[in-house]
Structure formats: structure tokens, C-alpha cells
Amino acid sequence: MPATPDQELIEIVDQENISLGVTTRSVMRQQNLLHRASYVLVFNRTGELFIHQRTLNKDIYPGYWDIAASGVVLAGETYQECALREVREELGIGDVRLRHLFDQYYEDSHNRVWGRVYCCTSEGPFILQPEEITRGHFIHPSQLRILQQKEPVTPDSVMIFSRLPY
Template structure:
């Protein structure tokens, strides 16, 4: 699975309106994506763990012209939530746009706060089980593959990885990847 493009725009969707939130995840205003990035304002993002029925996780590599974390691996792809958009609607839209994932239920897992020098966000993590054809969005995704969780753990320690997704994945492994989650994963079609 590979997607290529000759696009070199370093900031995508600069005029898209997003909700700016406070440290308690309450909407305080809307701003363009470019304004949000310039101020490093707290915003909302969705993240999706895409498993296949063998329990492997899909990891994508971002294109080199992404506005944040270019050429980084991403174990929980998703995106910036638009103004007035719900986390779930965004997660569903992003999974379909970036990877072609459709027709499967999304299951909410947890919310988390993340910040570094590039971004500050409230994230909402979802998971799904998908065995369909992955269709990668060439404007955002360079490549991707399903990996076992031990390989993903190794990857995030030794390769450039989106730090917000890395934080979300680590929270998932430490706090949510337990027997109860494994049963839920099996009931959703994996295992």
C-alpha cells in the first residue's frame, strides 16, 4: 500500500475552521487552522486504532509535506476536529479519507490531553476492526501496513513517530489493552 503525490504545501487546509478549547476541553472560540497553528492554541483531534481481524494494528507513514510531524509514523491516524464537528464524526471521516476505512463501527476508548512545542490538543481515541481494502489518501499518507503490537512498540521507540499518537498509543497499551479490551476486540471481529 503506497500513495504518492507531488504536493508540497506545508500547511494543509489553512482556511478550515476549527474549535479552540481551553485546558478543560471547553470550546472558547473558532479560528482558522492557520491561526490555531500560529498560536499553538489548544484544539481537538480524533485518533483511530485500526485493527484487522488478526489483531494487527495499521500504522501509516505521513507524507513529507504534512504541516506537523512530516515523514513520521502514525499508529493512530485521525485528524483535527472541525468547528462544530464531533470527535466521532471526525474520526469516521478521517478514517475513510486517509485509509478508505468504512462500514465498520467505531468504538470510543478514552480522551487525553497532549502538548509539545508544536501542538496542544485534546484527543479522543477510538478503535475499529477492518479487513477491507486500505485506500491511502496520497495527499496525507505515504505508506502503511498492519503490524503486530510488539512491532509497533519497537517502531515508536526507534523511528520518528507522531508524538501525540505515540502518547495516545502508550496510554492505550498501559491503561486499556487488557483482557476486557481483548474480549471487546474479539467481539468486534478480531481474534
């Protein structure tokens, strides 16, 4: 029987992104432990970015808009394996070619994470994971600033977007 999300084993790291050990996702969230995550920005051929709204039952940033298919790197998993798993699980797409953009450290009162940011190109069709995503669509990247003024956007997404050339 697969582990529930709270029971998944997560690798905990230090400020230098060096492994300190493994714990469950629930302990990681309760103690706001530093961990790893992968983020995949999905663009279509015309350069529009796929954004999605997170479900209200998410353990962090529920109901917020997100610019990436993203997830916590599981114990024993690489950043790239996590990234491919997340686009497959959240968006229902496979066979994508990932391009590494950059790594970043992000921290707020709810989340401390070393993230590896990738991008890929896909036209879909997307099969959105109902446990994770309420809805999604493509937008021109310049529209994200307008969205941020009207709706909550995950703060790690805001940081990623600030590093892109838009």
C-alpha cells in the same frame, strides 16, 4: 469551492475542553492554540494494528509514523463525525463501528490537543490518501516499540500507545 486545509475552521478550547471560539487551522498552528482531534486505531481480526507514514508536506510531524487515522475536529463537528471522516478520507474505509477508548490531553512545543481515541476493526482494502499518507501496513502492536527506536513516531501516538495494554 472547499476550503484549503489552512482555511478550515477549527474550534479552539481551553484546558477543560470548553469551547473558546473558532479560528482557521493556519492561525491555530501558528499560535499553537489548544484544539480537538479524533484518533482511530484500526486493527485487523488478528489484532494487528494498521500504521502509516505521514507525507513530508504535513503541517505537523511530517514523515513520522502514525498509529491512527486522525485529524483536527472542525468547527461544528463532533469527535465521532471527525473520526468517521478521517478513516474515510485517509484510509478509504467506511461502514466501521467505532469504539471509544479514552480521551487524552497532549501537549508539546508544536501541538496542544484534546484527543478522543477510538478503535475499529477492518481488513481493508485501504485506499490511502496520497496528500496525507506515503505508505502503511499492519504490524503486531509489540513491534511498535522496535519501530520507535528506529524511526520517528508521532509523539501523540506514543502517548496513546502507552495507555494500551501491550
